[in-house]
Amino acid sequence: MTDPPATAALFPDWQPVVRDGANAAVDALVLHxxxxxxxxxxGLLALLVTFEQALRAVHPWLLIVLVAGLALAASRQWTVALIGAGGLWLVGALGQWEQAMxxxxxxxxxxxxxxxxxxPLGIASGRSRWVRRALAPLLDLMQTIPSFVYLIPAAMLFGLGKVPxxxxxxxxxxxxxxxxxxxxLRQVGGEAVEAARAFGATRWQLLAKVQIPLSLPSxxxxVNQCTMMALAMVVIASMIGARGVGETVLVGLQRNDPGTGLVGGLVIVILAIVLDRLLQAAGRRLQP
Incomplete structure (x- = not known):
């Protein structure tokens, strides 16, 4: 039997074009x-450090009470307040308060x-078919490309740490x-839009008074999904020097210590539950 032909002979070699083009673009960005x-x-680092110092400066019990009060005010339910307070108490009991902040x-x-x-991008996409078509491939790329791919140029531009x-x-x-x-925005009924236009609403009034209030649940x-996905990135962030709870998971992985990794994982889950319940409660109160 003859050997199958080498794949290099079957396809054009575009890898150097893509690789060298990307490297040249990053070099030009750094240079200019x-x-x-x-x-x-x-500026971004200063903003993050300010938030971090503010959270760490508040006494843990005071922050627990504040979160419970916010949850109760948003939901009018004691169960949500207890979930918020109990979740933060568990974070402290697991010894991860500083990392959680x-x-x-x-x-x-x-x-x-x-x-x-x-x-703004979502509003523009909801009001313009052309903007939606232009954004769709970019959003697909952002959702599917591995994080470490764009962390390489980010590390070249900003170094390791919190900014990348x-x-x-x-x-x-x-x-x-x-x-x-x-x-x-696209799910807002045409009857509501036509009624607003019949009453002489401008494009801005139509957006602010009709479309955004009716699309507020979506x-x-x-916002809820964005927050949950941001929290899911804390382990990746710890790998490039951002520290936090993800560092606990990373230490457990490096030391082959499943218990330490479990502690970090539990804290991430607890923070996700607390944030999810608070955002859902606030969302129900804000809906018209």
Missing amino acids: HGDRLEAAAD QSLALVLVSVAICLLLGL AILATVVYALPPLVRLTDLG ILQG
């Missing part, structure tokens, strides 16, 4: 815009950036917010 990128990274600060900053970017961790979290958590905002679901 390195100062601006460094200034932006410093580091991860929580990273999640809050990343979700805030996602809101600033995702809501924020970048990775934003890239991973942004698509569901954009997609669900787009979906919510938008809030997007």
Whole structure:
């Protein structure tokens, strides 16, 4: 039997084109815009450090009471307040309070950036078919490409630490917010839109008074999914120097210590449950 032909003879060799083009683009970005990128990274790092220091400066019991009060005010249900307070108490009982505050600060900053970017993009996509078509392949790429692929140029631009961790979290958590905002706007009934137009509503009034309020459940679901996916990135963030709860999981993996890894995993799950219940309760109160 003859050997099968080598695959190199069957396909054109485009790998050097893609590889060298990507390397040249990153080198040009560093050469021509390195100062601006460094200034932006410093500002982002300062914001994250401010959030982290504020959370760590609050006494744990005071923060537990505040979270329970917010949960009770948002839901008017004692069960939600007890879930919030009990979850944070378990985080402290597992010895991961400081690490949890580091991860929580990273999640809050990343979700805030996602809101600033995702809501306008989702609204534009929901109101324009052409914007939706242009964003669809980009969102698909962001949801499917492995995190370590875009962490390589991020590390070259910003070095290891918290800033590339924020970048990775934003890239991973942004698509569901954009997609669900787009979906919510497109699901608003035509009767409501036509009625608003019949009463002389402008495009801005139609968006602010009709479309956004009626699509609020879908938008809030997007915020919830964005937060959950941002929290899911804490382990990846710890691998590039962001620390937090993910570092506990990473230490357990490096030392072949399943107990330590379990502790870190439980804390991540607890934070996810607390944030999910708080966001769902707030969402129910905000819905018209």
